[in-house]
Amino acid sequence: MLWSIIPTDVVFNGFEQQEDLQLLDYELESCPCRLRRLTDGSFGLETVCSTNPKHFMQRNLQPGRRIFLSK
Amino acid sequence: MFKDAKRRNYNNKEIIPSDPTEPQDPNEGERTGGNEADNVDRSKVVDELGATDVPDMNSDIHVLTIIGQVEGHLVMPPQNKTTKYEHVIPQLVAVEESPEIKGLLVILNTVGGDVEAGLALAEMMASMRKPVVSLVLGGGHSIGVPIAVSARRSFIASTATMTIHPIRMTGQVLGVQQSFDYLERMQDRVIGFVTAHSNISDRQMRSYMMNTGELARDIGTVLAGEDAVKCGLIDEIGGLAEALASLHAMIDEAK
Known part of the structure; x- marks a missing residue:
């Protein structure tokens, strides 16, 4: 349920294509994370999957951070 | 400018960073012209925060x-x-x-x-x-x-x-x-x-x-x-x- 001034068709435009979304579970600095593959081959940090609140305060573990992994 | 250069190089060659959380720019050596430490750090700051300098301070x-x-x-x-x-x-x-x-x-x-x-x-x-x-x-x-x-x-x-x-x-x-x-x-x-x-x-x-x-x-x-x-x-x-x-x-x- 959305409460936003942006119309829902704009917000969810391309939502169906997200099924092709490539997610990768990875451990960064001893913290379990979920990465999303970006179009240029690099990864973006999608979610930190930790139960330790300290991990969520780390600057390098914030969502959207680009991560380059070896192919 | 730096981002374009990075993309071009990334498509052409494999990058294996020492620390996977740190984006590694393959142009580091060419661009910095010998004064690596200062310039590399600044480019990372621009990449991540959109500014050349961020004040370093402690706050409660x-x-x-x-x-x-x-x-x-x-x-x-x-x-x-x-x-x-x-x-x-x-x-x-x-x-x-x-x-x-x-x-x-x-x-x-x-x-x-x-x-x-x-x-x-x-x-x-x-x-x-x-x-x-x-x-x-x-x-x-x-x-x-x-x-x-x-x-x-x-x-x-x-x-x-x-x-x-x-x-x-x-x-x-x-x-x-x-x-x-x-x-x-x-x-x-x-x-x-x-x-x-x-x-x-x-x-x-x-x-x-x-x-x-x-x-x-x-x-x-x-x-x-x-x-x-x-x-x-x-x-x-x-x-x-x-x-x-x-x-x-x-x-x-x-x-």
């Missing part, structure tokens, strides 16, 4: 930004700028638990988002023991309203606006009475929270929400900074200095 307050859409149960497509609630909630726990952090400053410039995610954040902030001050800059629309009022003291810039309008249902909606009742109950939850944490009346809030004479393609009301204060939704007009002064005063009081 934590700043939390709520920007773009508040993302909840659904991962939003990439054209949206989002604040992920599952990341903000543990941060609030860390703020409450950390002995070094004495107060929380919440800066909002949001278009709204997921109702339950926004309400979860608002409830978390409202139930914190440490002082919380919110500052609305630009816009604190829709679900941004309960988040803004959840702080112990709320500020809004005179040029900022807050839009109050009815909640929308997404996905398949059955045209039956139950759908409407559910929507109404959800609206009651939001209105109940806002009226409990601000000085606006239930009647006034509902009248702003159902106003048909203001928005061209929707119903609702846009409140500019001063209007939001006059109706009791927000405590004060102010900017960063006022919000910080208020937060520091609360911290001193709590000592």
Whole structure:
């Protein structure tokens, strides 16, 4: 349920294509994370999957951070 | 310029960084021309923060930004700028638990988002023991309203606006009475929270929400900074200095 001034068709435009979304579970600095593959081959940090609140305060573990992994 | 160079090189050759969390720029050597340490660090700062220099300082307050859409149960497509609630909630726990952090400053410039995610954040902030001050800059629309009022003291810039309008249902909606009742109950939850944490009346809030004479393609009301204060939704007009002064005063009081 959305409460936003942006119309829902704009917000969810391309939502169906997200099924092709490539997610990768990875451990960064001893913290379990979920990465999303970006179009240029690099990864973006999608979610930190930790139960330790300290991990969520780390600057390098914030969502959207680009991560380059070896192919 | 640097980003283009990086992309070109990344497509052509494999990059194996020593530390996978640190983006490695294959042009580092060529670009820096011998003065590596300083320039490499600066380019990383530009890449990550969009500025050449960021002040290095220690503070006993934590700043939390709520920007773009508040993302909840659904991962939003990439054209949206989002604040992920599952990341903000543990941060609030860390703020409450950390002995070094004495107060929380919440800066909002949001278009709204997921109702339950926004309400979860608002409830978390409202139930914190440490002082919380919110500052609305630009816009604190829709679900941004309960988040803004959840702080112990709320500020809004005179040029900022807050839009109050009815909640929308997404996905398949059955045209039956139950759908409407559910929507109404959800609206009651939001209105109940806002009226409990601000000085606006239930009647006034509902009248702003159902106003048909203001928005061209929707119903609702846009409140500019001063209007939001006059109706009791927000405590004060102010900017960063006022919000910080208020937060520091609360911290001193709590000592």
